[in-house]
Amino acid sequence: MKQAILCVDDEPTVLRSLREQIGNRFGDRYLYEIAESVEEAWEIIEELSEEEVKIIIVISDWLMPGVKGDEFLIAVHQQFPDTVTIMLTGQADLEAIERTRVEADLHAYIAKPWTEEMLLSTIESGFKKLNI
Template identity: 30%
Template sequence: MSRILIVDDEASILKSLQRLLRHAPCSYGNQHFPLEVVTTTSAHEALAFAHQDDFDLFISDYRMPEMDGVEFLKAAKAIQPDAARLILSGYADLNALLRAVNEVGIERFIAKPWNDYELLSAIGQALAHRNLQRENRQLADLVRLEMGDKSAEELEAERLERIEPGITHVDWGPDGSVVLDPDLLKDD
């Protein structure tokens, strides 16, 4: 099941998207994607969700009061770099689009009001692309392991870093102990 997090400051838009994604099939080529959809009107709440759970796709409105869609997707990318990203907006500004592509690497910019078929197609395509990237990385990792370029431990550390950035970083104290709060060392 593919998990999607949708952020839009308009609750009516979220309800419409939920209804569409609940009733319409989402597919690309011969791949079908059953969806679990999480929605929120708050970008900050969405980032909290991203810290708690894994998502395959983030969809964000561009114009929101707390932060714009590019800022949100940039923060979401820092938390979950492998998730696909789409912007959905009634505000069609070329500079905003270029910023979204250059800073965040969005898959698509979808205009409001959207065409249901085009939206479902874009979601299916983004999820299929994400799956292909994941498979390519797994195959490349197998080749690196077979060729001796990487050890199983190094590959596992990289996998853990993708899931939880910073998890493999350890701060060591001067006596060789593990420091849980590096700020405590600065005061000494």
């Protein structure tokens, strides 16, 4: 069963950089999907489910037009309790982070600008959480 890592951010440049960084490190072991909005992310989640691809990690920005990152991660957590949730954002209010931590079992909060090391070690710690 294939596994995927999903990144959500309203900035395409951020998304492509993330996909490349993660892809460079983990290669062909996972699928890497990117979405510019929460709405698009759900489309992808649906597609992947149909293809029986399991999303193991969701990395989401917080401040986006439309649905915010905390709401999205909470919804993902409710649907896929095993999925590791990571928030990567330049600005989020503490309330939102706290709520996500409680309600979506937030694995980590990474502040922009992020370092490759921080990002990758966080993902790897997520793998460990999943016993991968």
